Amino acid sequence: MLSCLFFMKKKEGETMTKKQDISNNASPYEFYGKLPLSKSIPLGLQHVMAMFVGNLTPILIIMGACGMTADAGFGELRTALLQNAMIIAGIVTLVQLFSIGPCGGKVPIIMGTSSGFLGVYQSVAATLGGGVLSYGAIMGASLIGGLFEGVLGAFLKPLRKFFPPVVTGSVVMAIGLSLISVGINYLCGGNGVADYGSLYNLGLGCLVLIVILVFKHCFNPKSMVSSASVLIGIIVGYVVAIIMTLVLPHTGINAEGAEYTYAWVVNFQQVKDAAWFSLPSVIGFGKLSAIKMVFKPEAIFPIMIMFIVTAVETVGDISAVIEGGMGREATDTELSGGVICDGIGSSLASLFGVLPNTSFSQNVGLVSMTKVVNRSALSVGAIFLIICGFCPKLAAIVSIMPQPVLGGAAVMMFASIVVSGIQLITKQPIGAREVTIVSVALGLGYGIGATAAATNALPYYVQLIFGGSGIVPAAIVAIILNIVLPPNQDPFAIKEDK
Secondary structure (H helix, E strand, O other), X not given: OHHHHHHHHHHHHHHHHHHHHHHHOOOOOOOOOOOOHHHHHHHHHHHHHHHHHHHXXXXXHHHHHOOOOHHHHHHHHHHHHHHHHHHHHHHHHHHHHHOEOOEOOOOOOOEEEOOOOHHHHHHHHHHHOOHHHHHHHHXXXXXXXXXXXXXXXXXXXXXXXXXXXXXXXXXXXHHHHHHHHHHHHHHHOOOOOOOOOOHHHHHHHHHHHHHHHHHHHOOOOOOHHHHOHHHHHHHHHHXXXXXXHHHOOOEEEOOOOOEEEOOOOOOOHHHHHOOOOOOOXXXXXXXXXXXXOOOOHHHHHHHHHHHHHHHHHHHHHHHHHHHHHHOOOOOHHHHHHHHXXXXXXXXXXXXXXXXXXXXXXXXXXXXXXXXXXXXXXXXXXXXXXXXXXXXXXXXXXXXXXXXXXXHHHHHHHHHHXXXXXXXXXXXXXXXXXXXXXXXXXXXXXXXXHHOHHHHOOOXXXXXXXXXXXXXXXXXXXXXHHHHHOOOOOOOOOEOOOO
């Protein structure tokens, strides 16, 4: 009897030891498993660096379209909305990573304020005459649209047959192609800056890229240094920008004789002015008491259309991150839960005066490039976003990072999404049918959508769907061709040699 008890205790001890070993030896390249903070903090922070500015910019643009600028007396409201944007992005990301019931796909996706709605929101603001009422109408429409997308996600499984690898791969490639110009704009200093494309901006961005390449490929690929290469590159670029700010002139003179500030200058005043601690407010109360949620049909209908569009983009993002980071196709549960989280997260965001929260394609590129998919690492990034929402001074340190620094990392991250799309397409043998679908989807679909003037003569709602990015037109063309083209009869289909 004693020997049996001893044997059982020994087996139990061995089992516990194995579980501890699995937990302690969790890999950054596996979704499940808890990483130590020494690894998860830097890996999570590089995700925050990649999306921080993009998460806040859409709110500033739409507030401007509604006439709610700091000069018009909305400075405190703007600060409160930016604070909420960080908190909501962190919360919705955690739901996407861990899931609450059917909401959340348990996929390595970072969520954030979507820029895909900017066109329709600007149009709605102009139609309603701007002001706080227009912003409230946008929030009301976003609440309904988010719930609508959540319902779409729940019924996504029967629609999965319309998204084989050749279709999702084409959508993923379109997402990557649409982001490449964004990365170049960051590298050159950002849209609207007077020194766009200057040697200082390009040199700073290229320095970041070189540092990333060195740490990514000159060290053990499985080492922590290699996995955190993007964060290391961004930190090096940030430090160099600070040194440049301390030793070089901050301003230049343009052709008209007006003075301007260089894009690479680090503005420490924002950090000085930011508060140490601040509590968030809900729409209609506290700091957001000026915004009242209203429901206008002229805002609801076009915004609901855009939620259909963003559901397609989310399917592409999840497909890209699973293929690029895990080397497999996304499951029905992952896609459905991810789209539901997109919708419910966007409705939650509207209650805090924040624009829809959707999957961030920038971070999809980061996962595809680094292969880091560990949930604990990404959750640290989400928690950091929440902390930034409660501590504006910490948020300011990240937000003043010059755009060329981010651009140096972005040009490689965004292009890696295109590679993930190619990998998805080539999962199956490629014949004449697949070549046709991809070629027409990218050539006609993406080409029309990415060329701004191509849809100017079309009706308003057609422009909403097809204009702007090229992602949705590419998806629609790929889906239609996949349905109407007969199965591949090509005896010369390209197959891997065995």
